[in-house]
Amino acid sequence: MSARKVPHILKLSAKEQKEFVNSFDVVLCDCDGVMWMASSPLPRTGExxxxxxxxxxxxxxxxxxxxxxxxxxxxxxxxxxxxDFQANHIMHPAKSMLYYIKKHNIKQPVFSTCSADGNDVLRRGGVDVRTLDVKEGVRLSNLEEITEPEQKMGAVLFDINSNLNYVQMTAATRYLADKDCDFLLGAPDPRFRLGTGVMLPICNDFYLILKRLTGREATIVGKPSVLLGEILKDIYKLDNPKRCLFVGDSLAVDIPFGLNCGFQTLLVLSGCTPIEEMWQANAEDQPHFYADGIADFIELYANISKKA
Known part of the structure; x- marks a missing residue:
C-alpha cells in the first residue's frame, strides 16, 4: 500500500489539536531517542x-x-x-522477563546472559539467576568442561549485554539443547549506530546465531513483541488500547509495536528515523502522527490554551 500523508501534531487545526489530546488518557513513551540521546537529555523533554x-x-x-x-x-x-517519577513507571526487558517467569511459573534456576544490571532486577524479584563469567584460560581443549551444564535450567535469558562473551554463548547453546528449557529474548532491535553513524553488532545478531545453532525460537518480551503489549496492559491496567498513545523514534521497532498492540502512535524525529524514511514507508507501517520531538507537546498545549 502506498504511503499516506502523516499529520504533524503542530500542523493540525486548533480543533484537531484539541481532539488529538482528548483522544488518549495514557502515554507510553520510549526513552533513547525520545527523552535523551545516549547520556545527553534532549531539550525540554521533562517539561x-x-x-x-x-x-x-x-x-x-x-x-x-x-x-x-x-x-x-x-x-x-x-x-x-x-x-512524581517512580521506578515502576518504566518497563524494560529485564522487568518483562521477571513478569513472564512469575506469570508462567518458569522453573528455576535460569541461565542468564543478560547484563549485570538486568540480572540484578531479576534477583531482586526473587529469581534464581545463574551466570558463567570466565575471562581467562579458555581454550577449545577445555571449553567443553567449562561450559558443562551444572544442572537443568528452567530457561535461558538473552538480552543486551556489552560484556557478552563466547563462553556464555557456548553455555547458552548447551542449555538450549534441553527442549524443556524455555528461551526468552529481551530486545530484538534490528540495528544500532554509534554517534558517528557506524553500524554495530547488536543483541539480535547474536540471538540469530543461537537460533541457527539450536533451532530454537525465543519468546520475545521486548519491543516490538505484542506479548510486551499484553504485559503493559496487565501491569498498568490499560483497558482500552485505543486510548493509549505510544511515542517512539524508531519506525522499525516502536511504531510497529504500537500499531500491533492497538495503540495510537506518534513518531518523533529526534532519534534514529529520518523523515524521508517515514514518507517512504507503506501506509500500514506509518505512524498515526509525527512530531519533531516530544517537546512539541509544550507548544501544542500552549496553542490549545490560546484558543480556549
Missing amino acids: AVNALKDDGKQVFFVSNNSERPEEEYVNKFIRIGVK
Whole structure:
C-alpha cells in the first residue's frame, strides 16, 4: 500500500489539536531517542512530560535497554525534571522477563546472559539467576568442561549485554539443547549506530546465531513483541488500547509495536528515523502522527490554551 500523508501534531487545526489530546488518557513513551540521546537529555523533554501529566495523562516509559541500573533510570528522569517519577513507571526487558517467569511459573534456576544490571532486577524479584563469567584460560581443549551444564535450567535469558562473551554463548547453546528449557529474548532491535553513524553488532545478531545453532525460537518480551503489549496492559491496567498513545523514534521497532498492540502512535524525529524514511514507508507501517520531538507537546498545549 502506498504511503499516506502523516499529520504533524503542530500542523493540525486548533480543533484537531484539541481532539488529538482528548483522544488518549495514557502515554507510553520510549526513552533513547525520545527523552535523551545516549547520556545527553534532549531539550525540554521533562517539561513536555509534565505538560502531559498536568493535563491528567498517565505517562509510563518503555525501553529496550536493561543495561542501566534502576537507580540510574530514576536519577535520569529526576535530572530532566519529570515530576512524581517512580521506578515502576518504566518497563524494560529485564522487568518483562521477571513478569513472564512469575506469570508462567518458569522453573528455576535460569541461565542468564543478560547484563549485570538486568540480572540484578531479576534477583531482586526473587529469581534464581545463574551466570558463567570466565575471562581467562579458555581454550577449545577445555571449553567443553567449562561450559558443562551444572544442572537443568528452567530457561535461558538473552538480552543486551556489552560484556557478552563466547563462553556464555557456548553455555547458552548447551542449555538450549534441553527442549524443556524455555528461551526468552529481551530486545530484538534490528540495528544500532554509534554517534558517528557506524553500524554495530547488536543483541539480535547474536540471538540469530543461537537460533541457527539450536533451532530454537525465543519468546520475545521486548519491543516490538505484542506479548510486551499484553504485559503493559496487565501491569498498568490499560483497558482500552485505543486510548493509549505510544511515542517512539524508531519506525522499525516502536511504531510497529504500537500499531500491533492497538495503540495510537506518534513518531518523533529526534532519534534514529529520518523523515524521508517515514514518507517512504507503506501506509500500514506509518505512524498515526509525527512530531519533531516530544517537546512539541509544550507548544501544542500552549496553542490549545490560546484558543480556549
